[in-house]
Amino acid sequence: MSDVLAAIKACLLPDEEKVHPFYFAGRAIVFLGLAVWGWRFITNTWQSSYVMESFMHHINLPFHEAGHFLFRPFGRFLHVLGGSLGQLLMPLVCLGTFLYQQNPFGGTVALWWFAQNLMDLAPYIGDARAGELPLLGGVTGSEVEDYHDWEYLLKQLGWLYSDHKIAAGAYMAGRWLMVLAFAWGAVLLYRQYKNLDRN
Numbered sequence: 260m261s262d263v264l265a266a267i268k269a270c271l272l273p274d275e276e277k278v279h280p281f282y283f284a285g286r287a288i289v290f291l292g293l294a295v296w297g298w299r300f301i302t303n304t305w306q307s308s309y310v311m312e313s314f315m316h317h318i319n320l321p322f323h324e325a326g327h328f329l330f331r332p333f334g335r336f337l338h339v340l341g342g343s344l345g346q347l348l349m350p351l352v353c354l355g356t357f358l359y360q361q362n363p364f365g366g367t368v369a370l371w372w373f374a375q376n377l378m379d380l381a382p383y384i385g386d387a388r389a390g391e392l393p394l395l396g397g398v399t400g401s402e403v404e405d406y407h408d409w410e411y412l413l414k415q416l417g418w419l420y421s422d423h424k425i426a427a428g429a430y431m432a433g434r435w436l437m438v439l440a441f442a443w444g445a446v447l448l449y450r451q452y453k454n455l456d457r458n
Contacts, residue, residue, distance in 0.1 A: 270358055271366075272446065277456035286364050286451070290444050293371050297437050305381035305430040311392070315372075319379050322346040324395070336415060339408050343383075346376050364451075367444035374440060377433030384409045385426030387419060 303309040310316065326345015330337045350373035357365035386392045387409040390400025400407025405414070413419040 270361075271363055271443065272450065273361060273363060275450050275454040278451040278454050279456055283448070283451050283455060287448060289368065290441075290448060293368065293444075294441055297371060297375070297441065300375060300378050301434050301437060305378070305385055305426045310378050311382050313379075315375055316379055319346045319376055322349040336412070339411050342408055343380055346379070347373065350376060364444065364447050367440050367447065370440040370443065371437055374433045374436035377429050377436065381426040381430035381433070384413075384429055385423050387413045387422035 299309065300313075323342040323346040326341040326343065326348070327338060328341075329345060330341025333341075350369050354366050354369035354373065357363070357369055383392065386400065387407060390402070390407050390410060392407075393399055394406065396406070398406065400410050405411040409422065410419070413422055413425070418425065
């Protein structure tokens with residue numbers, strides 16, 4: 260067990276070699292930018308329009324649509340769920356890739372993105388019953404039956420009347436994961452600062 264914990268620690272918090280001040284400064288700027296931006300996500304709620312109007316929503320949308328395509332062969336339920344899975348899997352793939360490449364700071368950015376994607380999904384989940392959000396195709400969920408991903412998914416599961424609770428849970432999970440990304444990034448930057456190449 261101690262070997263496993265040591266391996267996880269080495270992956271997430273590796274021993275730092277001398278860090279060039281230029282690279283440290285770039286990481287610090289990225290960290291501060293994501294912290295300020297992330298604070299806006301954290302302090303809003305799933306009912307606010309901030310998440311859906313964010314620049315990140317337009318980045319996440321193509322991965323959502325690609326997820327529908329990728330999961331299409333696995334039946335209707337997974338095809339519909341695939342959109343949300345697609346936008347969640349992409350940052351997880353990036354997280355795994357950064358860790359494999361021994362770049363844990365890049366991993367913190369990918370974790371931030373994953374958390375933001377959970378928040379991005381929350382208004383869509385919470386709209387399952389109301390069907391008021393405009394969808395691709397120029398219609399709303401209330402205009403076309405089972406066109407809204409989360410209306411269909413929650414209906415199939417018998418959870419339609421829990422849409423607001425599930426949305427709030429997704430948003431809260433996103434908040435905590437974003438805080439975790441900040442904490443991880445701060446520890447990495449502190450360790451790198453202590454190991455700056457000052458020559």
